[in-house]
Amino acid sequence: MPLNSDLRIRLACKLKPEAKGVSELLEKIASYGWSGDRSRLSKGGLAARITGISLDEDELMLSVDFDDADGLDDLAKALGRECWYIDVYYHLRGELAQKAVESLGLDLNSKNILRMRESGVELKVELYPDAGAATISYRAGWGELNRGIVKKVHGRILGSGSRRGLKKLLRWGK
Amino acid sequence: MSEEYKREHVFGLDYGTSDFKFGPITLGEIPEVVENRGYFVDKSSLMSRLMGVKRDVVVGRDVPKFLESKEDLAERMVYPMRNGVIAKDDLKAWKVIEEITRYALESFAPEDEEFNGFYVVASLSIIAPRYMYEKLFEIFRRINDKRVLVKAATVIPQPLAVAIAQKIPTCTVVESGHGNTQICPISMYPIRNAVIALNRGGGAANILTAEILKDAGYGDLAKEESLVRRVKESIGLIPRDLDEAIEYGKTHLDEIRVSLKIPGTRIKIDLGDHSWTRFLIGEYVFNPGHEIFQSYFTRGMPKPSDVKIGDTYFYGMMDMAESIITSIEKCSVELQPYLYSKILLSGGNFGWTVPENLRGVAVRSDEKLREMLLRKGVENVSVTITGDPKYSVWKGCIVYGYAVPVDYQWRWEKFEGWMKIA
Numbered sequence: 001m002p003l004n005s006d007l008r009i010r011l012a013c014k015l016k017p018e019a020k021g022v023s024e025l026l027e028k029i030a031s032y033g034w035s036g037d038r039s040r041l042s043k044g045g046l047a048a049r050i051t052g053i054s055l056d057e058d059e060l061m062l063s064v065d066f067d068d069a070d071g072l073d074d075l076a077k078a079l080g081r082e083c084w085y086i087d088v089y090y091h092l093r094g095e096l097a098q099k100a101v102e103s104l105g106l107d108l109n110s111k112n113i114l115r116m117r118e119s120g121v122e123l124k125v126e127l128y129p130d131a132g133a134a135t136i137s138y139r140a141g142w143g144e145l146n147r148g149i150v151k152k153v154h155g156r157i158l159g160s161g162s163r164r165g166l167k168k169l170l171r172w173g174k
Numbered sequence: 175m176s177e178e179y180k181r182e183h184v185f186g187l188d189y190g191t192s193d194f195k196f197g198p199i200t201l202g203e204i205p206e207v208v209e210n211r212g213y214f215v216d217k218s219s220l221m222s223r224l225m226g227v228k229r230d231v232v233v234g235r236d237v238p239k240f241l242e243s244k245e246d247l248a249e250r251m252v253y254p255m256r257n258g259v260i261a262k263d264d265l266k267a268w269k270v271i272e273e274i275t276r277y278a279l280e281s282f283a284p285e286d287e288e289f290n291g292f293y294v295v296a297s298l299s300i301i302a303p304r305y306m307y308e309k310l311f312e313i314f315r316r317i318n319d320k321r322v323l324v325k326a327a328t329v330i331p332q333p334l335a336v337a338i339a340q341k342i343p344t345c346t347v348v349e350s351g352h353g354n355t356q357i358c359p360i361s362m363y364p365i366r367n368a369v370i371a372l373n374r375g376g377g378a379a380n381i382l383t384a385e386i387l388k389d390a391g392y393g394d395l396a397k398e399e400s401l402v403r404r405v406k407e408s409i410g411l412i413p414r415d416l417d418e419a420i421e422y423g424k425t426h427l428d429e430i431r432v433s434l435k436i437p438g439t440r441i442k443i444d445l446g447d448h449s450w451t452r453f454l455i456g457e458y459v460f461n462p463g464h465e466i467f468q469s470y471f472t473r474g475m476p477k478p479s480d481v482k483i484g485d486t487y488f489y490g491m492m493d494m495a496e497s498i499i500t501s502i503e504k505c506s507v508e509l510q511p512y513l514y515s516k517i518l519l520s521g522g523n524f525g526w527t528v529p530e531n532l533r534g535v536a537v538r539s540d541e542k543l544r545e546m547l548l549r550k551g552v553e554n555v556s557v558t559i560t561g562d563p564k565y566s567v568w569k570g571c572i573v574y575g576y577a578v579p580v581d582y583q584w585r586w587e588k589f590e591g592w593m594k595i596a
Binding site: 059133137 | 181202203577
């Protein structure tokens with residue numbers, strides 16, 4: 001199930017230059033417990049949809065259907081071992097966007113693209129005040145993934161114990 | 175311009191008959207939505223001059239601030255895509271398209287100095303003729319006069335966008351919006367000579383809802399289109415079988431009766447003994463030919479008529495299952511089973527809900543169509559409503575733009591690829 005209308009997490013994975021396409025990647029990440037096909041990956045109760053594959057099969061885009069920090073870290077690491085780098089996107093709306101942007105010391109009311117260092121990576125923050133939306137993204141290679149960057153940034157954006165934090169924020173929004 | 179830049183700057187535009195959905199890839203999975211309309215301001219009026227109104231046409235969220243009397247509304251408000259096709263010489267409609275496109279792109283264009291225009295994927299009705307594609311490309315070039323907002327653009331048919339979003343290369347897409355319904359078999363590409371268009375969509379159910387409101391004593395409210403639409407969405411039900419549902423409604427009034435309070439007003443709507451008419455609203459979308467609707471037509475409710483727009487016939491009264499069968503039977507016999515086995519329903523007109531206590535009597539759109547097709551002898555049918563049916567075209571635009579490489583140039587013979595704009 002999708003998270004909710006106020007939060008989407010997307011991963012764009014750039015395959016290594018020597019990689020032999022998405023099918024090979026899927027075979028490889030199966031050894032980390034992530035199984036599926038060209039439209040969906042799952043492990044236990046966690047699932048992600050493959051929403052796009054570039055025509056030359058050097059990149060794929062996934063939409064993650066959960067907000068669990070450990071699960072996201074596990075998926076990113078599985079992909080990261082086989083990819084050149086991964087771009088992680090948080091698409092936020094409404095109250096959740098407001099709070100996340102404020103927690104980074106920014107203001108959602110000005111249309112802007114900002115870059116800032118956070119936990120050793122460059123965060124790109126795109127603010128869309130007309131839509132009450134924000135997109136926060138960063139790029140991570142295997143080194144950053146191995147240092148646990150996914151959980152650190154996840155906690156920074158959604159608050160530690162993200163599910164609890166998310167539910168709290170959504171309650172405020174009602 | 176690198177592939178990486180393109181993938182960060184894909185921008186989807188879905189020109190629906192009623193709503194315009196737009197936004198960049200970085201919005202995630204939910205686009206912005208405004209009504210696909212424009213209001214032509216009376217710039218000669220003293221008040222416009224006093225207030226310094228400089229725009230010819232207002233689009234987007236500002237429209238309500240400029241509305242004048244109801245009489246002016248009919249003359250000055252233009253819904254350019256009412257039928258999915260704009261006549262070549264309809265200057266007002268094209269002006270609205272230009273302004274609403276500019277509005278969409280400016281809403282999200284970053285001030286970042288690295289920004290060098292979006293890769294725009296626009297989606298039009300499957301019946302849109304070639305000149306509409308040409309006009310859109312012209313509009314993108316004009317928009318760039320002040321500031322480069324469009325780096326390259328492409329245009330795809332709405333049903334194809336749905337198939338792309340679902341990643342299903344062989345299927346039948348039924349895309350139903352406010353103004354019309356398109357049935358389009360797809361086998362890698364849309365099979366254009368099998369397309370069937372219906373001259374009805376969610377708007378037709380609104381008209382029936384207005385009649386039901388009048389009959390229940392709410393004639394004054396029936397004139398307000400947005401309120402009627404809200405009533406339809408709140409109380410309308412799709413019956414599994416209309417005759418059985420009516421019978422059920424009349425004998426189980428407590429279960430079927432609903433009271434609707436309009437927030438922020440004193441308005442409360444209760445259909446009382448006529449609550450069974452809730453089933454008529456949904457049925458009308460799928461089968462306006464049912465005999466029960468004759469009494470409404472006799473009393474003056476406009477019948478969805480067959481019309482010809484450009485080279486395309488829009489059927490008014492053909493039931494939806496019949497139209498799917500007619501469309502699929504225009505394809506090769508070998509392909510037909512595959513087209514029946516993947517019927518995708520997309521568009522806001524399929525987003526009907528079923529109250530838990532009425533499950534079985536009332537059904538979802540996919541269940542209704544499956545039932546109708548079975549009754550017509552079609553077996554092995556699979557009908558699926560796309561997730562977020564209202565946004566599936568926009569999502570398909572984003573997926574398409576993401577996948578097509580920057581060096582894949584536009585080809586008129588295939589209607590695909592990127593047209594360089596800046």
